[in-house]
Amino acid sequence: MTGGREKIWAISRDLYVVLARDGRYRDTNPAWLSELGYEASELIGLGFEELVHADDLDRARDAVSQMLDGDVVEDLELRLRAKDATYRWFAWTCVPDGDVVYGMGRDTQRRRDLDEQQRHAQKLEALGRLTGGIAHDFNNILGGIGGAIEVVAERLENGRVDGTRRLLDAAGGAVKRAAGLTHRLLAYARQQALSLSDVDANALVRELELLLRPLIGEQVTLELRMQDGLWRTLSDASQLESAVLNLAINARDAMPAGGTLTILTSNIAHADIGRGRRDYVVIAVSDTGTGMSPSVIEKAFDPFFTTKAIGQGTGLGLSMVDGFARQTGGRAIIESTPGQGTTVSLWLPRHVGENAAAHAHVNGAVVRGRGQHVLLVEDEEMLRSIAREVLEEAGYRVSDCAEAYEALRLIDAGPPPDLLVTDIGLPGMDGRQLALTVRETLRNVPVLFVTGYAWDAFADSQTLPERTAMLSKPFSVHALIDAVADLLGGTPT
Ligand SMILES: Nc1ncnc2c1ncn2[C@@H]1O[C@H](COP(=O)(O)OP(=O)(O)OP(=O)(O)O)[C@@H](O)[C@H]1O
Ligand SMILES: [Mg+2]
Incomplete structure (x- = not known):
């Protein structure tokens, strides 16, 4: 090497190397000293493997065998150990030539550091939005409850009861809002308790149609395009x-001057959306509205991200939709062109196999028991006594206790329950274990699980055992009665 070329070898900040075919260093440029701290004399004779990070060795060896076949290696990212024992990333281009290999390594550590910093900043920003949003919403709710309590207390002190009912109702409404908020947060965190069943998305969308028409207003045309023979999904x-x-409400909001909202269902076979090739049932909700810019799309799934005016949106809609879809093994995908419209599609894994307990709606009617015997196991005293009262009011005979062993004793003493309602998180033996044990003797007894969290044991299998259902806390009185009546096959009277 002579003249100008030699200069480049000398001043480059990229690493240049000449390796022997057996992988030993033959020559290195001065960048090895400035970047990694090695003089050429320290390296010559060493095997290239000595400086490569253990986790990158396999890839390095693959590249070497590729070169032995005479191929060029490009953009092979490897970490090299510097003299101070830290590792740095370099992207290598290597060319075999006769009995040597020429290599050039470009530092990609700086780019990686920057990417990492940016990711970290984005995470912090999202986290800030999340905590800020929760704090803000909960403050409002607490304000509502606290205010009502204060006024009621004051009136009682003055011997007045007028308007207290209304105030307490308002406080009750605030509690419901708080429960709704935690539900949506759990959905986002993919920790809500799901009650899985075989779902026909076409039927579900058709049932929704009634509700949707008034919701989207007269300026928006609703089109349903349902695929015949749609697969089922769990x-x-x-x-x-x-x-x-x-999704429909988002679509409506994006079309203030009217437009078309289309809900399309389809079977999509062998698609890879990040979980390997699988079959999916897709529900796509499209609008002809404002569309979303790439930067909005990027943040749209973040909780509390909203472009809507204060009080118009909480920014939890899409985060909970995606969280829910992911919890069932799918995901939500946004496609949008500003000025033309948006499609948000739900990809739900196809369910094959026998019909699991189909989802039964008990429409509106008051469902009452006929003296069936319900065994209620719940360690929270207050919840237990409320549930007991509600069930008795609804016409059931209730035995209750606070833990699993006591429940087993009650069953031994008879009479056997027609239904077991049990909290999952019990001290000692948990609710799931209890149900398994009870079913050893009472094979067909239906079980209603009550839980504050998704149940991992079910998340794995993606399905509830037969004749069981799940109710997540906090639940309304109606939800409890409906679930009990469903399991007991109660009919509306
Ligand atoms: N169909 C759509 N067209 C255009 N923009 C959309 C659409 N859907 C969502 N977005 C954008 O994504 C943001 C986040 O949506 P998301 O549903 O999570 O929250 P939100 O609708 O603002 O509030 P919430 O759903 O909690 O009432 C919206 O504020 C909006 O900017
Ligand atoms: Mg929304």
Whole structure:
């Protein structure tokens, strides 16, 4: 090497290397000293493997065998150990030539550091939005409850009871809002308890149609395009309804001057959306509205991200839709062109196999028991006594206790229960174990699980055992009675 070329070898900040075919260093440029701290004399004779990070060795060896076949290696990212024992990333281009290999390594550590910093900043920003949003919403709710309590207390002190009912109702409403908020947060965190059943998305969308028409207003045309012979999916019907509703409301909001809202269902075979090739049932909600810019799309799934005016949106819609879809093994995907419209599609894994307990709606009617015997196991005293009262009011005979062993004793003493209602998180033996044990003797007894969290044991299998259902806390009185009546095959009277 002579003249100008030699200069480049000398001043480059990229690493240049000449390796022997057996992988030993033959020559290195001065950048090895400035970047990694090695003089050429320290390296010559060493094997290239000595400086490569253990986790990158396999890839390095693959590249070497590729070169032995005479191929060029490009953009091979490897970490090299510097003299101070830290590792740095370099992207290598290597060319075999006769009995040597020429290599050039470009530092990619700086770019990686920057990417990492940016990711970290984005995470912090999202986290800030999340905590800020929760704090803000909960403050409002607490303000509502606290205010009502204060006024009621004051009136009682003055011997007045007028208006207290209304105030307490308002406080009750605030509690419901708080429960709704935690539900949506759990959905986002993929930790809500799902009650999975075989769902026909076409039927679900058709049922929603009635609700949707008034919701989207007269300026928006609703079109349903349902695929014939749509596959089934294992999902939580009521969560899925609320996901589709959320998407429809977003679509409506994006079309203030009217437009067309289309809900399309389709079977998509062998698609890879990040979980390997699988079959999916897709529900796509499209609008002809404002569309979304790439930067909005990027943040749209973040909780509390909203472009809507204060009080118009909480920014939880899409985050809970995607969280829910992911919890059932799918995901949500946004496609949008500013000025033309948006499609948000729900990809739900196809369910094959026998019909699991189909989702039964008990429509509106008051369902009452006929003296069936319910065994209620719940360690929270207050919840237990409320549930007991509610069930007795609804016409059931209730035995209750606070833990599993006591429940087993009650069953031994007879009479056997027609239904077991049990909290999952019990001290000692948990609710799931209890149900298994009870079913050893009472094979067909239906079980209603009550839980504050998704149950991992079910998340794995993606399905509830037969004749069981799941109710997540906090639940309304109606939800409890409906679930009990469903399991006991109660009919509306
Ligand atoms: N169909 C759509 N067209 C255009 N923009 C959309 C659409 N859907 C969502 N977006 C954008 O994504 C943001 C986040 O949507 P998301 O549903 O999570 O929250 P939100 O609708 O603002 O509030 P919430 O759903 O909690 O009432 C919206 O504020 C809006 O900017
Ligand atoms: Mg929304």
